[in-house]
Amino acid sequence: MTDSTRPHDPTASAVIALLRDWLPQQRWFAGKGRPLRGVGVVHSLEVVSGDPALHHMLLRVDHGGAPEHYQLLLGVRAGLPDRLTHALIGRLPNGSSLYDGVHDAELTRWLPERFVAADTVGPLAFHRPGAQAPDPEHVGLVIGAEQSNTSIIFGDDVILKLFRRVVPGVNPDLEVSLALAGAGSRRIPAPIAWFDMPFPDADGEPTTLGMLQEYLRTGTDGWELAKTSVRDLYAGQEVRGAGPHAHETGGDFAGESFRLGAATAEVHADLARSLPTTVAGEPELTAIADDMERRLHAAAEAVPELAPFTDRLREAYRDLRTLGRDGHPVPLQRIHGDFHLGQVMRTATRWVLLDFEGEPARPLRERRSLHSPLRDIAAMLRSFDYAARHLLAGGGGFWGRGTPAPHLVRRAEEWATRNREAFCAGYADAGSFDPHSEPVLLRAFETDKAVYEVMYESGNRPSWLPVPMSAIRRLAERAPLPH
Ligand SMILES: Nc1ncnc2c1ncn2[C@@H]1O[C@H](COP(=O)(O)OP(=O)(O)O)[C@@H](O)[C@H]1O
Numbered sequence: 001m002t003d004s005t006r007p008h009d010p011t012a013s014a015v016i017a018l019l020r021d022w023l024p025q026q027r028w029f030a031g032k033g034r035p036l037r038g039v040g041v042v043h044s045l046e047v048v049s050g051d052p053a054l055h056h057m058l059l060r061v062d063h064g065g066a067p068e069h070y071q072l073l074l075g076v077r078a079g080l081p082d083r084l085t086h087a088l089i090g091r092l093p094n095g096s097s098l099y100d101g102v103h104d105a106e107l108t109r110w111l112p113e114r115f116v117a118a119d120t121v122g123p124l125a126f127h128r129p130g131a132q133a134p135d136p137e138h139v140g141l142v143i144g145a146e147q148s149n150t151s152i153i154f155g156d157d158v159i160l161k162l163f164r165r166v167v168p169g170v171n172p173d174l175e176v177s178l179a180l181a182g183a184g185s186r187r188i189p190a191p192i193a194w195f196d197m198p199f200p201d202a203d204g205e206p207t208t209l210g211m212l213q214e215y216l217r218t219g220t221d222g223w224e225l226a227k228t229s230v231r232d233l234y235a236g237q238e239v240r241g242a243g244p245h246a247h248e249t250g251g252d253f254a255g256e257s258f259r260l261g262a263a264t265a266e267v268h269a270d271l272a273r274s275l276p277t278t279v280a281g282e283p284e285l286t287a288i289a290d291d292m293e294r295r296l297h298a299a300a301e302a303v304p305e306l307a308p309f310t311d312r313l314r315e316a317y318r319d320l321r322t323l324g325r326d327g328h329p330v331p332l333q334r335i336h337g338d339f340h341l342g343q344v345m346r347t348a349t350r351w352v353l354l355d356f357e358g359e360p361a362r363p364l365r366e367r368r369s370l371h372s373p374l375r376d377i378a379a380m381l382r383s384f385d386y387a388a389r390h391l392l393a394g395g396g397g398f399w400g401r402g403t404p405a406p407h408l409v410r411r412a413e414e415w416a417t418r419n420r421e422a423f424c425a426g427y428a429d430a431g432s433f434d435p436h437s438e439p440v441l442l443r444a445f446e447t448d449k450a451v452y453e454v455m456y457e458s459g460n461r462p463s464w465l466p467v468p469m470s471a472i473r474r475l476a477e478r479a480p481l482p483h
């Protein structure tokens with residue numbers, strides 16, 4: 001190894017300086033928009049030496065308040081080939097390149113090799129309980145999806161999700177996937193292996209860093225499929241108000257929505273069978289309503305458009321408290337926690353649910369706690385509303401940025417209502433209850449999710465803000481819930 005190819009000590013201040021600039025540009029970096037007060041290395045290990053070299057690293061990022069931790073795989077090469085220039089983080093003082101190592105198949109083959117051997121490398125422990133193993137000869141390809149983590153496909157058999165923001169403990173995605181696989185569920189990609197390490201800052205708590213799963217090679221995500229159906233509907237609306245209804249188009253999605261509702265009910269039933277459950281009474285429902293109210297208050301402070309509606313929205317939470325006082329029992333269990341059309345895939349034969357991590361912005365304790373399955377149902381109902389409206393809001397630029405024509409809004413509402421109804425009917429058909437039998441819970445959860453979405457869109461995609469705002473107006477009017 002010559003001096004120029006020698007991997008540099010990745011904790012060196014030059015590396016930290018480069019990472020400070022690079023981190024906020026990453027899709028998975030949760031601290032965007034907050035001042036970056038400090039970046040420090042809490043763990044670093046050279047796992048592949050030579051040129052190229054690979055470093056596994058855990059970074060601590062301080063914004064003020066509780067620090068966040070991120071997992072990195074950093075590559076170092078004396079000369080960077082063209083195919084990796086998009087992954088460049090910066091040049092080190094000796095002229096070699098520091099880059100995001102997940103994009104370098106020559107380096108990432110290290111991961112399947114470790115899984116095959118069920119190895120231990122320093123503090124990193126690779127677990128592979130079954131016989132299935134990835135083939136290290138398969139080239140690793142980072143998927144292009146907009147995601148909160150980074151996933152690499154090896155061949156067309158397995159996909160490895162590297163958790164980027166790491167919190168101490170078992171990741172709920174792994175925990176829930178293992179529980180569902182144990183219950184014999186066919187509604188998830190089969191979990192194959194995972195790796196973890198003792199968390200450096202939290203008494204060495206075993207902390208999940210990555211999970212290897214079956215790759216659903218015939219799958220398409222629900223968001224793409226639903227949008228295709230909506231486009232098909234809009235394509236027929238050339239004559240004002242005279243275009244076909246959702247049920248008259250070839251791309252009608254209601255059959256799929258019904259099947260998705262049934263798949264969701266099946267997963268909820270398996271979760272209730274394999275993980276703890278309880279029943280909420282008045283104190284718990286009051287606490288849930290109080291939390292919702294706090295989130296509404298915080299959102300109204302941050303997003304002024306919400307303020308005129310808060311009093312009316314609060315009524316949904318008041319009704320939830322009344323439900324508790326009336327002694328209405330509410331079963332609680334583990335749920336998906338961040339359910340929307342982008343979290344489900346339609347394979348050649350069935351709907352499969354992905355990503356049981358919960359909303360990444362919520363604390364792990366909350367994400368692992370028990371909730372009403374109606375929270376997932378309400379979240380998916382919101383997603384149908386999104387699919388119907390996002391083109392009108394300018395999300396896809398289809399109708400331009402002006403106010404959408406009323407007949408298009410009507411068609412959007414029809415599509416959303418039809419698919420929301422079909423989803424609930426499928427859930428009721430396969431599950432233990434009909435979601436419409438719980439209108440108070442459904443309204444409260446839908447309101448809470450729409451409030452969350454207002455915050456999310458105002459921070460991430462301001463041109464999409466009209467989508468959740470239209471739901472806020474509807475919910476504030478206390479119009480009967482479109483099923
Ligand atoms: N097992 C899988 N098979 C095929 N594609 C997958 C699989 N898991 C994830 N994907 C694809 O990757 C995307 C992001 O996955 P997800 O688990 O939601 O990641 P994140 O938690 O980082 O958002 C999904 O929307 C899907 O397109």
Ligand SMILES: O=P(O)(O)O[C@H]1O[C@H](CO)[C@@H](O[C@H]2O[C@H](CO)[C@@H](O)[C@H](O)[C@H]2O)[C@H](O)[C@H]1O
Nearest residue numbers: 147148338340341342359360382383386453456
């Ligand atoms: O990145 P995650 O999948 O964890 O979820 C976040 O981003 C989602 C958008 O990618 C956001 O979902 C919202 O937009 C979806 C359409 O893009 C829509 O289907 C969802 O119903 C809507 O909530 C999600 O809220 C956010 O947590």
